[in-house]
Amino acid sequence: MKKTTFLFSIILAFAVLSFGSCKKDEPTPEPTKSELLTSGNWTGIRAESYEENILESTEIINADVFEFNTNGSGSHYYQGSVDETFQWSFNADKTTIYFDFGNSDIWAVNIDQLTSTKLTLSETYDIQGIEYKDIYYFGK
Numbered sequence: 001m002k003k004t005t006f007l008f009s010i011i012l013a014f015a016v017l018s019f020g021s022c023k024k025d026e027p028t029p030e031p032t033k034s035e036l037l038t039s040g041n042w043t044g045i046r047a048e049s050y051e052e053n054i055l056e057s058t059e060i061i062n063a064d065v066f067e068f069n070t071n072g073s074g075s076h077y078y079q080g081s082v083d084e085t086f087q088w089s090f091n092a093d094k095t096t097i098y099f100d101f102g103n104s105d106i107w108a109v110n111i112d113q114l115t116s117t118k119l120t121l122s123e124t125y126d127i128q129g130i131e132y133k134d135i136y137y138f139g140k
Contacts, residue, residue: 033094033114034070041077042066042119042138050133066138074099097121109136116140 031039044061065077068088076083087100091108099107112135113120119138124131 031116033090033111036114036116037068037097037119038070039116040140042068042140045137045139047137048135050135052131053133061136 042065044064044066047059047061048055049057049059063079067075067077072087072089074086074088076086084101086102089098089100090096091098095111096108097111099109101107107123109121109123111120112122117140120135121138122133122135124133126132
């Protein structure tokens, strides 16, 4: 009887220590859009151009690479060489990226998808009453 009580006490103590020493793992917070965007270079995959919601052309853009730095600067590489530098920022709800290439124009593109491996940007514009849309697909 003493052996059974002693054995039971050891098992109970081991169980309490095992479960008591386990800490609940803190959930890993989801990366922010800034962290996702600046986590590495984005290589172009393709660009699609639409006129009045009809696909007009598809272009392979794998020679284009964008680098977004955490300080708001960035570089556009074409065929491995820096083609142009820019400053970038988000709008308030982080659904649009603004590119400032140092001239008077600011290029605004919508963020359609942003994950750790995929970036999809789009812009819609109107020329003489005709709606155009360009979609740019990037990956890592």
